[in-house]
Amino acid sequence: MxxxxxxxxxxxxxxxxxxxxxxxxxxxxxxxxxxxxxxxxxxxxxxxxxxxxxxxxxxxxxxxINPDYNTSIDLQEVITTVEDLCKQTADHIRQYKEQIAKQNNLRARKDAVRDCLSAMESLMKKVTNTNSVSNANNYFIANNNLWGDKMVLTDGHKMWKHIQDTYPDVRHGNEDITDMSEEEALYYADRILIYVNYITLVAKKLIDSKDLYVK
Known part of the structure; x- marks a missing residue:
């Protein structure tokens, strides 16, 4: 009983x-x-x-003991796919893998999320030839006939703003101390990297069809 x-x-x-x-x-x-x-x-x-x-x-x-646990996508596959499109993004994802392995440490998991944000920022600016996440977001919206659903396209900018506003100390140099649980860090990282994977796949398709030129 x-x-x-x-x-x-x-x-x-x-x-x-x-x-x-x-x-x-x-x-x-x-x-x-x-x-x-x-x-x-x-x-x-x-x-x-x-x-x-x-x-x-x-x-x-x-x-x-498994830093890839709870990640919806294969990190190595994303690195391999994005490497020739934006090496900075690939490097930031590698740094994320190192930090998330130490996710029981608050600073390490914030650094892991920061690395994901940096990976996304580098990619967004590269494929849109803009100088900020906000401007890249505007570009995607204006060209959603090529890039896809606006709900998906604007998710990167939404995550960027939410994390910057909620956890200002994710970026180095801010003296605020905020709490971020392991589950929250994994969720943020997972969602950002899914977005990175989406933008990478669409960008490569547009490059192949000659609808996009990336410098």
Whole structure:
């Protein structure tokens, strides 16, 4: 009866934020079982490619062992695809991969998001021959007959403004200290890189059809 109740409670996490599930598992493993089941859980996590391992440390229980976990696209494939179009973008994505591997550190995950923003900025300015994200966004809107749905095209600028306004210390040199959870950092990075991939694929198609010339 107790086991069935436990299973039912665990199923509730299908409708809960991911970090709630992580908090629950760490409290059960460390708080209730005093770390005795951590090794068994880590074996199960590895078998199912969960992407995280548990530590017997209440203050820092989770370690990311797969920085690509929860990424909807293949980072290496994006790097390879964008490299000949905008090398700066490819380099920033490589830096992102290094930073996101240390995502349990607040500064590292902010740096990871900053690298994604820089990757997007470089690409947007390169393919539109403009000098800012805002001007590149205006170019995409004015030429949406070539670039696609305005909702998709404006997503990069929206993310740029939201992150700059909400987390001003993402950019170096700002003394404000804001909080950004691991889940938020992964979400922002994932969404930005999906946008980068979209712009890259459309740009290459337009170059092939001679509707776009990139300097």
């Amino acid at each position: 107790i086991i069935n109740d436990f299973k039912d409670k665990m199923l509730d996490f299908y409708t809960k934020p991911f970090h709630k599930f992580m908090d629950c598992i760490s409290k059960i493993a460390i708080g209730w079982f005093k770390g005795e089941i951590i090794e068994e859980l880590n074996i199960a996590f590895e078998e199912h490619r969960f992407g995280y391992r548990l530590n017997n440390d209440e203050s820092n229980p989770w370690v990311c």
